Amino acid sequence: MLRLALLCLLVGMGAASAQPRWPASAFNPAPANDDLLLPMPCGGSMAFRKVETPTGDGALDDRPALLGSAEAELGYLETLRRVNVVGPFGGGPQPRHFFMGKYEVSRAQLDALRQPECPATNTPEARRPAVEISWFEAMDAAQRYSTFLLQNARASLPRRGLAPAFVRLPTEAEWEYAARGGAAVSEADFQGRVFPMPEGGPEAYAWFQGPRSAAGRLSAIGLKRPNPLGLHDMLGNAAEWVLDAFRLNRVGRSHGLAGGQVARGGDYRTTTEAQLRSSLRIEYAPFVAETGEPTRLATIGVRFVLAAPTQGSLADSTSFRQAFDAETRIRIPVGDDPATLLQALRRDQTDPAMLAAIDRVGAAYAAETRESTDRARLAARAQIQAAAVLARSVYVADQRAGALQTMVENPGAVGATLQQAAAWRPMLAGVRAEVEGGVRAYAAIVAQLGRATDVQVGAEAAVVQQDLRAQRVPELIGPVALVARHAEAATRSLPSLAVFRADILREASGR
Incomplete structure (x- = not known):
């Protein structure tokens, strides 16, 4: 953190120009016109891709997506389940969206955030995904990058109202929605086992176990074709930590027990071609039981997203409250409205148990109304x-x-x-x-x-x-x-x- 603070001070004094810029091949080997490039310490950069989540323009509108797998043997791990996603940016004529790292974070990028000396960028290791990084270290790297961007490139960041973006790990829903191709593919292709791979099949898009592909070696970022959103290595190469704690599935919902950390996407060493799928999720204990050290594996890295506070302004809070109030009103005569009847019943009750029961019924009714x-x-x-x-x-x-x-x-x-x-x-x-x-x-x-x-x-x-x-x-x-x-x-x-x-x-x- 000391080197990062000193670097920020130098940038503020105009000394950043002394830092040589990285060649594009070190951070964006497959450039596209609509990439979002943000600076990093040591003259580096990171490429992001827009992930659109088209939905209505109401304050509480979000996009439903069916994630998981229909394979029976994977049910408790990956059962089909309806989730909702929406990006914090955009709105109005512009689809709502978030930004996801175009590539897995490379070793050079991670070292630029964490090491006291600027890393070399011209070595094979520098351009491979940064692995043997714990979930905690991934979170720390995201925090360091957010600090750097907010102190040195605030004007370049997307905004939600007045609030600039920050860096974090993707949620499981964000990760899988993007891995499947998001809004860039049809509903049928979105539900496929993997995203559409029209040019050469899995070998052209993913590094997986075996001599026909990875052959036991981690590969540099961006060598394979991207998915329909322009994201590289979503399947295979290094698996990727996500933000959420692991949960099993019950039919129709997540199980209540929150466990360890989740890695998504499969990897070059343990995932076969037949196992490649967008729904693949594996739980890892965050600590090694024998040593107490954080779990670090040669097969797991990280990919960042750009997010923003949900309530970026007072106007956001007001619009959310108004939208929520509107959702609780049903277009039926007031005298027949169950919500109104429940409220009247609640006013006449003093028994805490009965009040709690009425509240549970009201919550279930509101949820059913929203789902309908x-x-x-x-x-x-x-x-x-x-x-x-x-x-x-x-x-x-x-x-x-x-x-x-x-x-x-x-x-x-x-x-x-x-x-x-x-x-x-x-x-x-x-x-x-x-x-x-x-x-x-x-x-x-x-x-x-x-x-x-x-x-x-x-x-x-x-x-x-x-x-x-x-x-x-x-x-x-x-x-x-x-x-x-x-x-x-x-x-x-x-x-x-x-x-x-x-x-x-x-x-x-x-x-």
Whole structure:
């Protein structure tokens, strides 16, 4: 800490320019245009990637994600479970997000934070992940890096309101959400055993046990292809400490016993190719029983995230309180509202046991209400995207129908005979029926959305658009907006099929 304090003082006096900058290959061997690069002591840097968590813009909105594995033998360790994540940064037109280290923290980066002398960066060891680091030392390194950044690069840090970011270990939910590809992949790919690996399979993306891959050796950061979020070595190479204590799973929730520390991602020495999976989590005792020393293993390192205080300002606290109060109100007559009835019952009670029982019932009712609302919002997003896909399919089918119509009416223009034109007529009829069927299916979804009373379709459509941008599917952005407009109109009067068809074709053609 003494060297870090002296370095901070020198930077404040303008002496940092005397520190030679690291070559990019030492901290970002696979650069991308949208990397966030933050400085480190000794002229170093660390690269971070944005991890978007698209959700609504309410103060308490967050993004549900299904994590874990459906494999029965892994149930008590990795059972499928619904969690929620949301980043502290962004909001409004910009998707909410957090930042995760693009690579595992390298030996040179860790030494720059902890050692009295600046490390060499041109050795093979310097560019490998820093391993044999305990969970406590990882936390200490995050604290040191936060101090350095806040004292020397505050203006470069993302902010939540007025509060600048700080460095910490990722939570298990953040880690697995990012490892699976987050919002950059489809729901089906997100639920896969591993993230999509289209170019060469696991060997191209992960260092795992065996002669075809790691061959028992830890490798330098960034040599393999990244996952869909641009994060390298999420699976294999070094496993990574996370923030949470280990918990077993019960069906539908975590078990109440908090245990040791968790390492995620598997490693180069003990994890086979068949064992690679985004859900892999292993518990380690934080101390060696025989010596009392913190657990340090040659297979475990660390990756940082940038986070921020939840309540970055008084305005945050106010908006959270208002959002929470709004969630407790149900859109039913006050006299029939269970929450109101429970409150009235509570006012008439003096028995502590009865008051505690009423409070438990009230908490369970509020939780069920929240879960019901979340399910309704997820269903609405799925319906919106399905309707947008239908709209796009209607346009494509209409284009096919137009081409077939020309071929049937003027076969000579394409060098065809009258007999061939006659054979195309049934095909034309089938494609036109496909257009009409698609419009009817689209109208049915819009009608359901128009009748929804527990979701705001426009707000959910905005979340779907954020997802589509993250997944690089721009052709559905416009149709999603059209679905939202039609659903709003349907709250008053359902448009006719002719209006739906004309609007779909106009939107898709860009006219």
